[in-house]
Amino acid sequence: MxxxxxxxxxxxxxxxxxxxxxxxxxxxxxxxxxxxxxxxxxxDINFNNLTHAWLYGDHYKWRAMRANGVDEQYVTGGASDADKFQKWAETVPYTLRNPLYHWTHLELQRYFDIDAVLSGKNAKEIYDAATAKLQTKEFSIQGLIKKMxxxxxxxxxxxxxxxxxxxxxxxxxxxxxxxxxxxxxxxxxxxxxxxxxxxxxxxxxxxxxxxxxxxxxxxxxxxxxxxxxxxxxxxxxxxxxxxxxxxxxxxxxxxxxxxxxxxxxxxxxxxxxxxxxxxxxxxxxxxxxxxxxxxxxxxxxxxxxxxxxxxxxxxxxxxxxxxxxxxxxxxxxxxxxxxxxxxxxxxxxxxxxxxxxxxxxxxxxxxxxxxxxxxxxxxxxxxxxxxxxxxxxxxxxxxxxxxxxxxxxxxxxxxxxxxxxxxxxxxxxxxxxxxxxxxxxxxxxxxxxxxxxxxxxxxxxxxxxx
Incomplete structure (x- = not known):
């Protein structure tokens, strides 16, 4: 296997x-x-956190979250960025065979060197690790472009x-x-x-x-x-x-x-x-x-x-x-x-x-x-x-x-x-x-x-x- x-x-x-x-x-x-x-x-901004970089404006992810029964306040509404990411992480295991499952984990690997499979259980750990990197110069927007x-x-x-x-x-x-x-x-x-x-x-x-x-x-x-x-x-x-x-x-x-x-x-x-x-x-x-x-x-x-x-x-x-x-x-x-x-x-x-x-x-x-x-x-x-x-x-x-x-x-x-x-x-x-x-x-x-x-x-x- x-x-x-x-x-x-x-x-x-x-x-x-x-x-x-x-x-x-x-x-x-x-x-x-x-x-x-x-x-x-x-x-050349730095994103505030992983939600800011990953979920803002991404209607692919929004559609998946809605299909998974996530309330709109966690999609485009007033929930905190941390709570929105938690709801996205809880949705990811249900995206099996959707390209979002591949893209999500490719992006975690290629940008953040995170090999873990995202879920609600490790959401905070991954959110914190990626967010910390996003505050550095290497992970500014132009840094992300250069990295790729x-x-x-x-x-x-x-x-x-x-x-x-x-x-x-x-x-x-x-x-x-x-x-x-x-x-x-x-x-x-x-x-x-x-x-x-x-x-x-x-x-x-x-x-x-x-x-x-x-x-x-x-x-x-x-x-x-x-x-x-x-x-x-x-x-x-x-x-x-x-x-x-x-x-x-x-x-x-x-x-x-x-x-x-x-x-x-x-x-x-x-x-x-x-x-x-x-x-x-x-x-x-x-x-x-x-x-x-x-x-x-x-x-x-x-x-x-x-x-x-x-x-x-x-x-x-x-x-x-x-x-x-x-x-x-x-x-x-x-x-x-x-x-x-x-x-x-x-x-x-x-x-x-x-x-x-x-x-x-x-x-x-x-x-x-x-x-x-x-x-x-x-x-x-x-x-x-x-x-x-x-x-x-x-x-x-x-x-x-x-x-x-x-x-x-x-x-x-x-x-x-x-x-x-x-x-x-x-x-x-x-x-x-x-x-x-x-x-x-x-x-x-x-x-x-x-x-x-x-x-x-x-x-x-x-x-x-x-």
């Missing part, structure tokens, strides 16, 4: 072990999509953000490159016309451009896009239920925008046309600057209206949606490709039923100009676990070139999440190891090792040009 989470965790053959330890393990990390707060990086050998982090930032914290990082220096990513979802959210109008006013104010027409709005947003580029941005990101690719004319969008600015209701067709126009213009700007554009597709967000009203978004009430993806996605990419304005693109799906769809869609628009120009992104959100990542890797292998994949990302709000890259690499090495052991691939460890290093780091470094 193998020991839990030993040095050969998830590596089921001698070949897989060699591939991981000799080739993947020491590769640096490029985390090209996450939700880490740049102000905390800029100030992270070279690049892309945060997720709204077009109206000042980027003052990124500017401070650029002035002061940091242990890794910290770059913003342009996330303009609110700029096209015409589902709520009054809220969009409030947002448009903010765009006008921060850009210094009065917005009375759709052309004015584009100028103001382009001003922000340029501003992000001037502050080191090379990546955009969109979190959408699905791609919007309705046909429209400039006159139609101008008229729709006038209705929005007059706080008039718009029809569903007008909503689709407006969103489609916005996506196209964002994509044109990304291509113009040589950015990489990312589309995270398929989340059904904020399902629990009562808890949304109480706690707000991004607090653990989202799920996989079953949106139609193929036809609009094909139409959108084809429109951009038709005028040679398709930027390097990464597509992520949240519904695993869309794996084959995405893996074949990228092949339609890989034109030979760049290796892996259009990417099928790694398992995302509910799919960034052993089964989800394995299925994504196998699907990409079957229908595309896994060797050109740009690897893993954390998509996390926690500075303790970087071992997810290790988790991905172990799964990757195990897949290749199994194929070699089974005679399905040649026993060319040097070449396969190079491919693994490329997927782990080199491809992303080249693709994003860092």
């Amino acid at each position: 193998k020991k839990f989470l030993d040095e050969n965790f998830l590596l089921q053959s001698a070949t897989a072990q060699k591939l991981y330890h000799d080739y993947a393990k020491e590769m640096p990390i490029i985390d090209y999509h996450c939700h880490l707060p740049p102000d905390q990086i800029a100030d 050998n992270v070279r690049v982090i892309c945060t997720t930032d709204d077009p109206i953000d000042s980027l003052e914290h990124h500017q401070k990082i650029a002035r002061d220096g940091a242990v890794a490159k910290i770059a913003p990513a342009f996330r303009p979802d609110k700029a096209m959210h015409a589902d709520d016309v009054p809220a969009l109008n409030t947002y448009i006013d903010k765009v006008a104010a921060v850009s210094g451009i009065e917005v009375n027409s759709f052309d004015d709005y584009l100028k103001a947003l382009k001003n922000r896009h340029d501003y992000f580029a001037a502050n080191g941005c090379k990546v955009s990101d969109h979190g959408l239920e699905q791609i919007y690719a309705e046909d429209y004319t400039d006159a139609e969008i101008g008229a729709i925008f006038k209705k929005i600015r007059a706080n008039e209701a718009i029809t569903y067709t007008e909503l689709l046309k407006f969103k489609s126009a916005m996506l196209v213009h964002f994509a044109y700007w990304d291509h113009e600057k040589g950015w990489v554009q990312q589309y995270h597709l398929g989340a059904l967000r904020n399902n629990n209206a009562r808890m949304l009203s109480k706690l707000g978004p991004d607090t653990g009430w989202d799920s996989i949606g079953d949106f139609s993806q193929a036809r609009a996605l094909s139409k959108f990419l084809n429109k951009l490709d038709g005028t040679d304005q398709l930027a390097k693109t990464i597509l992520y799906n949240l519904n695993p039923a869309d794996n084959e769809l995405m893996a074949t869609m990228i092949g339609n628009f890989n034109d030979g100009s760049v290796a892996g120009k259009v990417q099928f992104g790694s398992g995302w959100w509910f799919l960034d676990q052993k089964d989800g990542m394995t299925k994504q890797l196998n699907t990409l292998s079957n229908m595309g070139l896994l060797s050109q994949m740009v690897g893993m990302l954390t998509d996390s709000r926690s500075f303790l999440s970087f071992p997810r890259h290790e988790y991905f690499r172990r799964i990757l090495c195990n897949l290749f190891g199994d194929d070699i052991e089974n005679g399905e691939l040649p026993n060319d460890i040097e070449w396969v090792g190079k491919v693994i290093q490329d997927i782990s780091y080199n491809n992303a470094q080249k693709y994003f040009n860092w």
